[in-house]
Amino acid sequence: MxxxxxxxxxxxxxxxxxxxxxxxxxxxxxxxxxxxxxxxxxxxxxxxxxxxxSAAMTSKFAVAGLPSxxxxxxxxxxxxxxxxxxxxxxxxxxxxxxxxxxxxxxxxxxxxxxxxxxxxxxxxxxxxxxxxxxxLGGSGDSSPHTARGTLAALRAVSRRLYGTASLKGRGLAIVGLGRVGAGLARLLAAEGAALTVTDIDPDKERISDELGAVWRAPGEILTADVDIVVPSALGSVLTERNVAELRCRAVVGPANNQLAAPHVADLLHHRGIIWVPDYVASAGGVINAISAELHHADADTAHSRVRAIEDTVSDLLETAQRLGRTPAQAADELALRRLGAASSLRQGV
Ligand code: PHE
CATH class of the missing domain: 3.40.50.10860 (Leucine Dehydrogenase, chain A, domain 1)
Incomplete structure (x- = not known):
């Protein structure tokens, strides 16, 4: 349909x-x-x-609380x-x-x-x-904001798993060093995280060296022995097959459409791995651009809205646990509720 x-x-x-x-x-x-x-x-x-x-963007805005x-x-x-x-x-x-x-x-x-x-x-x-x-009057590159928003999501997960928002000393595997992935890797390196990284472009090993990260082949990184895997490139990286082999405790990243199929979220949950829906973790770019360009928010306001992803993720993880749902279900339900509320308002219900 x-x-x-x-x-x-x-x-x-x-x-x-x-x-x-x-x-x-x-x-x-x-x-x-x-x-x-x-x-x-x-x-x-x-x-x-x-x-x-485009369907994921609808959920992204709904969960971020933006009228787009x-x-x-x-x-x-x-x-x-x-x-x-x-x-x-x-x-x-x-x-x-x-x-x-x-x-x-x-x-x-x-x-x-x-x-x-x-x-x-x-x-x-x-x-x-x-x-x-x-x-030219625009808000410029959105990727640093997407990276900061992902960092906020990682903090919420870290707090949940380890009782601290700090990522110092934490093992993270970053899958893809494009504009967002490389920016995020820099933020994490500055915080003292232990990074394992990859990219399909072998030239990106330069960034890995610069950050003191461990470079892995793309095919080996998902199953690396790390705390959190961070998909930062193209989608469909999490499949029925590779979820069984993951060794991390959480998967949180800015790549859109990370699951090869929706039920992979359930498989992750059954393995006790926290998966933050991609459309929640990756919202920093649009939150900043829309706050700045549509709502004419100043930079500080836009940045604090991006940082609020940490609270959004904390709330989602808490709701999911309370209701016995996966974070994916909790996020989908929140999005549907907000979309339903908007359409009943329009219809004057
Ligand atoms: N690539 C962004 C995303 O997936 C899209 C975007 C960024 C759209 C900034 C508008 C403004 O969220």
């Missing part, structure tokens, strides 16, 4: 590439969500990703296609046209494969864009 409000699929008039915008829900407000520019074996895989990622809806944009690059700067610009203008045609129902931001400079190009065509560079 398609439970999305609107899905736009276009062949970009300039780039001839598939441009997909999925608006999952505007029940809480106009939809927002990042633009993913990534390789897929088939454009339909990009569509599947856009559908799942969930959406996502995907440009599905065929395998092996690399974009030169001119072609990249064409793609971004194609995306901007689709966003603009939705008349404000959806605004984009950065995601895997895009950043503030790309948002600047989109902003030449449509006002419905977040995270343009500061000199």
């Amino acid at each position: 398609l439970d999305h409000e609107r899905v736009a699929i276009h062949t970009g008039s300039r780039s001839r590439l598939p441009v997909i915008v999925a608006v999952h829900s505007t029940a809480l407000g106009p939809a927002a969500g990042g633009l993913r520019l990534w390789h897929y074996p088939d454009w339909r895989d990009g569509l599947t990703d856009a559908l799942r990622l 809806g969930g959406g996502k944009a995907v440009v599905a690059l065929p395998e092996g296609v690399e974009l030169d700067p001119g072609r990249r610009r064409d793609v971004l203008r194609d995306v901007a046209d689709v966003i603009d045609s939705l008349g404000g129902m959806y605004a984009t931001g950065p995601d895997v494969g895009t950043g503030p400079a790309d948002m600047a190009v989109i902003g030449e065509t449509t006002p419905h864009v977040f995270c343009r560079p500061a000199h």
